[in-house]
Amino acid sequence: MVYRELQMVEAIKKILITGASGLLGGDLIKVLSNNFEILAITREHAINCSKRNVLEKKIDLSLNTAEKDLIKLNPDIIVHAASLTDVDFCQTHPDEAIRNNVTATEIVASVAKKLNAKLIYLSTDQVFDGDKLTKYSEEDKPRPLNIYGQTKLQAENIIKSNLKQYLILRVSWLFGRRDKGFINFVLKSAKKNKEINIVCDKFSSPTYTCDVGKAIEFLIDNFTFSGEIIHFTNNGQGCSWLEYAKEIIKICGLSDIMIKPITLAALNLPAPRPKSTILDISKFLKLYNQPLLTWQEALNKCLA
């Protein structure tokens, strides 16, 4: 019995998660720590997780010293979720975008190669130009409109040309327990004003971070990492920011809040945005072959 237990302990795989303190990283740890040993890489913000199988290490992935530090941790699998994700900041600070999204990925890819570890890279719907009238499949040609999307595509290409055992998982419009993004914006605005302005002509698919974690767990167990791209979002037809905001307001019971539709152009943001980047997830669904929550169901679950 003791020997069997020892064998089971030995079989537990070590997963290194970059961006562990981010919106997605927190829920990746929550889901993946049920079955794996976690090496959580943070930079500025600590996670302070008390689970025994979660080890936190502070490493700036864009520094030359990062490679040596990561190699010492010797993971079996790397989930590379760290990124500079502020799209407008990337546009006005291209050098920082390149350092955090491209240089950091070069280092992580080199570590994966040297350790013969599998790499899952989190990419984005913003590699597409948003001009397609239907959903984007993995076969569609990327053409990013902004620096953030360009650096994410550069990172994808570094992985493709240097590794064999990789999976590029493109996700969109993440929401989760640590939301500092759209949900947070809608609820904060609703606290201050009775009428809020929301963009009605930008479309994609909201995606729950816990469901990304479950998808990654499934793919680790069932997928041969032979170098592929997979699109993942919650199920359904996608929506506009306006429909997304209306759903948040409905779930939170804020029926007295009025939403005024505005155009994306009216915001005059520094970075151009693709108009419609709803991802086609049929490749994932074929592999998964079990029910996947719609974004409305997942949003209900998260906000509950």
Ligand SMILES: NC(=O)c1ccc[n+]([C@@H]2O[C@H](COP(=O)([O-])OP(=O)(O)OC[C@H]3O[C@@H](n4cnc5c(N)ncnc54)[C@H](OP(=O)(O)O)[C@@H]3O)[C@@H](O)[C@H]2O)c1
């Ligand atoms: N959020 C979305 O809607 C969305 C949509 C599509 C794709 N994605 C992709 O999904 C992934 C996760 O996104 P997210 O929203 O969870 O990001 P996030 O909340 O902005 O967190 C980013 C994380 O990356 C870390 N990081 C950035 N640069 C680093 C560096 N040089 N060294 C070490 N750590 C670094 C940050 O650490 P510190 O805070 O400690 O500095 C933070 O933990 C990203 O790859 C993103 O491109 C996100």
